[in-house]
Amino acid sequence: MLRGRMHRLFALSLSIAATATGAGELSDWIAAQARAHSQHLQDVQKKGGGGGSLWRERGSAGPLLPDFVPPTSLAPLVKAVSPGVVNVSSLLDAPSSGLRGGNARRSLGSGFIISPDGFVVTNSHVIASAQSILVQLADGREYLADVVGRDASTDVALLRLEGSPGDLPTVYLGDSDALEVGDWVVAIGNPFGLDHSISHGMISAKERVLGIGVFDDFIQTDALINPGNSGGPLFNMRGEVVGVNTAIMSQGQGIGFAVPINMVKELIPNLRDNGKLARGWLGVNIVEGVSAHGKGAVVSDVFRGSPAAQAGLAPGDRVLGVNGATVQSFQQLLRKISFLAPGTRATLLVERDGRQLELTVTLAQRPSSRMLRTLAEADRADALGLILRELTADLARPLGLEPRSGVLVAGVIPGSAAEQSGLRAGDLITEANKRQVRAVKELQAAVEASDADAVLLRLRRGDLVRYVAVPVR
Incomplete structure (x- = not known):
């Protein structure tokens, strides 16, 4: 009934406007009413006496954001990168000469090939309890794999395929530091044993600390990551691996985490050479740097006889970088030093009394x-x-x-x-x-x-x- 009254009232208004102004001028009357209504809204936006707006609208004169054109299909990207993504399984009995024979197997997770001669990256927890490991490529080829090295604290493992022909398809590794919140990403893996399943989403956050260990530094994404995706790659829109899918939040769906690929690149040589992560050690106590720019890590104490003492590091020094890479916090310094092998000569960029200097330190092995x-x-x-x-x-x-x-x-x-x-x-x-x-x-x-x-x-x-x-x- 109310709707009928409003309809008749609106029709009556139009009729009056048409009679008063002529049917040909109806549009002008409507435009004038719109301008009056717009002025009313502008008046509402302004605070009493303050003159400031409650919100801002960009308008034609404001700075414009870059136009976002979503891809019509991710199929070309998926087709290009899928050959380098593998399924990682455990053989439950002794492997036979014919791998396609009667060996019982259990899918453990995913991985990706980083070199034509058969080095594969996956999660440490994926292969932690496996007696023998079988890797299946996207084209159906299967290889037994040896564990070259693994590190539980970062959940990264390096495998080597047995009998690799030397021309295996590989993925490209990208730069996870260049990621920005909001960037689109694609996860490829084997959730629930379903080979080469694809999900997509965006970067939700960076440098997430989950309390798993002292080396926490995760990428958060809403790309769907299910059991079986662990160890698989997280790709950017250039088809480069920017993370290793590693964890999901059991409390809710749509929240997944990945190890940044730049961290993995720092680990791989150490795992290849030592079989485990032999961590470097400076021998200092650190408090997180608090400066005008929020960068660096301040040395509070130096252990006598330690590598830091031998290099000339002193209490009060602010460590700004390691081997040319910027250090912005205590956690970053800890990770960068720990990922270098003992005996490595590292160059520290240090700020002391307002001036910068470089110190060369030979790292020792991190104590237990x-x-x-x-x-x-x-x-x-x-x-x-x-x-x-x-x-x-x-x-x-x-x-x-x-x-x-x-x-x-x-x-x-x-x-x-x-x-x-x-x-x-x-x-x-x-x-x-x-x-x-x-x-x-x-x-x-x-x-x-x-x-x-x-x-x-x-x-x-x-x-x-x-x-x-x-x-x-």
């Missing part, structure tokens, strides 16, 4: 988590590269030692003079340069008072007593 905790809790390592503990009554009793009968070596910094001289955790230092030591400060004082190039230590290791000369660095 237990050793790192000991470094944090124990007395500072001295110039010899030792981590020391006072031999208190509580500590001496279970060791069968007399309290304050020496200084206990709680750990040895990798690559230090002490390690090279053969010292190890559990040694008891009773003398330094023929002076008896019963406390950490006494040992440190003896070392600092020495003018020689080495310090002569008397050690007790079980029932064995020996003297060791340790160079002072």
Whole structure:
């Protein structure tokens, strides 16, 4: 009924307007009403007394965004990259000579070929418990694969296909740092054992920390990632791999994560050469840099005898880059150093007292988590590269030692003079340069008072007593 009244009212208005202005001028009357209504809206937008708008409209004079033209089809991209994407399965019994025979198999996930001679990247968790691994290409060819190396903390594994002909189809690796939130991506994998399934979406976020480990740095995407997609590639619109699909959120659909391909490129040489990720170590404590530009990582402490100390790094230095790559946070510095193998010579860009300088450091092997905790809790390592503990009554009793009968070596910094001289955790230092030591400060004082190039230590290791000369660095 109300609609009928409004309809009659509107018709009556038009009739009056037509009578007053002439039928030929009806459009002009409507236009005038529209202008009046537009002015009313502009008045509503303005705040009382402030003059500011509640929102902005671009209008014809405003800066325009680039036109987005979505692809009419992703088929050409999928066709070009699919040959390099593989299915990774586990053989449940001993492989027969004919792989297409009666071997029972279980699909584990996906992967992609990075070199014609058969190197394949996948997730570490995909092959963690596999007794034997079978890789199937898109054209149906099958190869047994060996695990070259894997790292659980980053969930990356490197495989090598047996009997590779040397001309396998490969994928191109892209630049994950160049990704922007909103970029379109395509995921290819084998969800639920369904070979070469395609999903697409966009980059939802970058540098996501999920609390899985200290090296978290995930790409978040809404491209559908299901069980079986793990280890498969995430492609950009250039057909380049920008991530390794690795995780889904069990709480909700449409949220998936991928390991950035730039991180994977840093890992691959280390995995190939060492079979596992032998992590580099600087030997510093870091607090995340807080500067005008929010970049860098500030050194709060340097362990004596560590690679950082030998390179001349000092507390207060701000590390801005590693090997030419910018460092913007503590996490980035930790990842970049850890992904380099021990023994690697790295160049650090450092800011000190307002000026920049480059320092060359030879990395040592990253200590175990237990050793790192000991470094944090124990007395500072001295110039010899030792981590020391006072031999208190509580500590001496279970060791069968007399309290304050020496200084206990709680750990040895990798690559230090002490390690090279053969010292190890559990040694008891009773003398330094023929002076008896019963406390950490006494040992440190003896070392600092020495003018020689080495310090002569008397050690007790079980029932064995020996003297060791340790160079002072």
